[in-house]
Amino acid sequence: MTKSELIQRLADANPHLYQRDVERIVTTIFDEITTALAGGDRVELRGFGAFSVKERGSRVGRNPRTGEAVNVASKHIPYFKTGKQLREKLNG
Amino acid sequence: MSGKTITRAQLGESVYQEVGLSRSESADLLESVLTHVSDALARGETVKISSFGSFSVRQKGQRIGRNPKTGEEVPILPRKVLVFRPSQVLKNRINSKGP
Numbered sequence: 001m002t003k004s005e006l007i008q009r010l011a012d013a014n015p016h017l018y019q020r021d022v023e024r025i026v027t028t029i030f031d032e033i034t035t036a037l038a039g040g041d042r043v044e045l046r047g048f049g050a051f052s053v054k055e056r057g058s059r060v061g062r063n064p065r066t067g068e069a070v071n072v073a074s075k076h077i078p079y080f081k082t083g084k085q086l087r088e089k090l091n092g
Numbered sequence: 093m094s095g096k097t098i099t100r101a102q103l104g105e106s107v108y109q110e111v112g113l114s115r116s117e118s119a120d121l122l123e124s125v126l127t128h129v130s131d132a133l134a135r136g137e138t139v140k141i142s143s144f145g146s147f148s149v150r151q152k153g154q155r156i157g158r159n160p161k162t163g164e165e166v167p168i169l170p171r172k173v174l175v176f177r178p179s180q181v182l183k184n185r186i187n188s189k190g191p
Contacts, residue, residue, distance in 0.1 A: 001132040003141045009128055014121070021111050025121050028110040029103060030144045036098045038185045043098040048126045049174075053186055076186045078145070080176035089134050090149060090172040 003030075037078055047085040054079045133174060143181040150175050 001009075003026065011022045033043050037053050044050040058074040082090075100122060108118035129139050129147070138148040149172050157168040178186075 001129075001137050001139045003144075006125070006128055006132075006139070006141070010121070010124060013124065013128075017113075021113070022121075024111050025107050025118075026125060028107050029122060029125055030141055032098070032103055032106045034144065034182055034185055036096075037182070038188065041096045041098055043103070045100060045103075045126060048130065078176075078178040078182055078186055080147075080174075082174040086130050086133070086174065089130060090174060092134070 045083065047083045049083040049086060050081050052079050052081070053077070141179075143179055145176055145178040145182055147174060147176050149173070 007023050007026050011017065011019050014022065033051055036043050037051055040053060042050060042052040053076045056075050056077055059072050061070050061072040062068065063070055104119040104122050107122055108115050111118065132139050133147060133149055136149055138146060140146040152171050152173055154170045155168050157166050159166055
């Protein structure tokens with residue numbers, strides 16, 4: 001399911017809403033999660049899961065072509081932990 | 093880095109501010125989005141949200157685990173796990189390389 005299919009399914013389930021409002025709802029939700037994570041916040045959606053940011057420390061990497069050692073700077077990566085209910089639903 | 097935790101309440105409020113619907117309908121629609129995503133995953137679909145990331149379900153086989161307290165061997169049954177792969181856009185935003 002893509003974002004546009006998600007919008008379509010929601011629009012079908014909510015015929016009283018304008019398609020462009022459904023689009024804005026979906027866009028707002030994912031934009032807000034992104035903004036929160038970019039600001040270092042966590043997003044916890046009980047039953048669904050929690051988004052957080054983890055730090056990866058700097059390390060010495062290697063250029064695979066030349067074998068030369070290069071420093072890889074520390075970086076932050078988004079992380080998602082599946083909620084209990086969703087985990088059970090997947091295995092239900 | 094403020095380290096706050098955002099919950100349904102704040103996300104619902106953002107939807108309310110952004111779209112001209114009531115607070116309760118905004119909250120219901122947020123819930124509906126999460127339900128549609130969960131249902132699709134439970135059916136085994138991959139959910140791809142452009143510029144955010146993709147959620148997919150992976151099947152894990154059975155393996156032998158160990159109770160760390162007693163050292164006893166216990167089988168870990170085959171199960172399905174959800175994997176989230178963030179998009180490059182999201183990774184860049186988090187490392188403040190613009191949108």
